[in-house]
Amino acid sequence: MFEVPRLVRTSYAVRTAALAYAFVAIGVHLWERDSGLAVWIGCALQFLAYPHLPMRAEHGKLYIDSALLGAWIAFLGFPSWIALGLLGATLLNATVNRGLPGTLVALGCSTAGAALALAVFGFRYRPDTSGLVTALCFFGILGYTCGFGQVVHGQNRRIARAREKLPASDRSVPQDVTEAIVITGADGIVQTVNQAFCEITGYSRDEVVGRPEKALRNGAQPPEFYDDLYATVQREGRWSGTQRGARKDGSAYREWRSVLAVRDALGATTHYVIVFFDAGAA
Helix, strand or coil: CCCCCHHHHHHHHHHHHHHHHHHHHHHHHHHHCCCCHHHHHHHHHHHHHHHHCCCCCHHHHHHHHHHHHHHHHHHCCCCHHHHHHHHHHHHHHHHHHHHHHHHHHHHHHHHHHHHHHHHHHCCCCCCCCCHHHHHHHHHHHHHHHHHHHHHHHHHHHHHHHHHHCCCCCCCCCCCCCCCEEEEEECCCEEEEECHHHHHHHCCCHHHHCCCEHHHHCCCCCCHHHHHHHHHHHHHHCEEEEEEEEECCCCCEEEEEEEEEEEECCCCCEEEEEEEEEEEEEC
């Protein structure tokens, strides 16, 4: 079995801790409002049990979060600081992982969740929160932003380590990480890979070095997917997201991938650095 990548472990820890913290802030709010047992049970299921449920699609989880938290915002009567914390966290997550399109989808999911809660429980508007709840939300927003930023920072550092060690050689990519790293030339020819690549895909280094990166694609995504991907890399310098991967033996898995363009002083692309990890069953 593969070791769970550091980024997956860290993201899980940040998400679980954030929702547990939200339970505390919302719990104080519910206690101040003398809420009933059914509401407390629902709150515990949402913020303490739900984060541990396995889900196959990472971005599906992101959008489900948006819908559920939107429903809680409406159910609670749109308390300003709680709404800012819950909605801000889901939109930040969507923006980092999927860009503006993901942000719009997440916002739509939050709106749909809120609309469903309004249809079931009726409309109420209670924007005020106590000083304690406001303080909990304020520091929670700061903590989540910093924690999420640390996850992205860690991934960027690992990509930078590979970038700084170009030109590529057997020892020019980190070997002590669980994320696979592939370095190609501007022409797409694989120049080097690390040990994690071999462990995840089942290919040896000798089987892939010197071959086009296109030859390693599994066909689960249409050619247009990769055309759009590399167009984004050329335009913005990088791309990240999830896709389906396939090992040498044909078994499929869900893959989180980041592609970075390395450019010279004149702005011409000289290399691509590809980082990915096995995120579970496809």
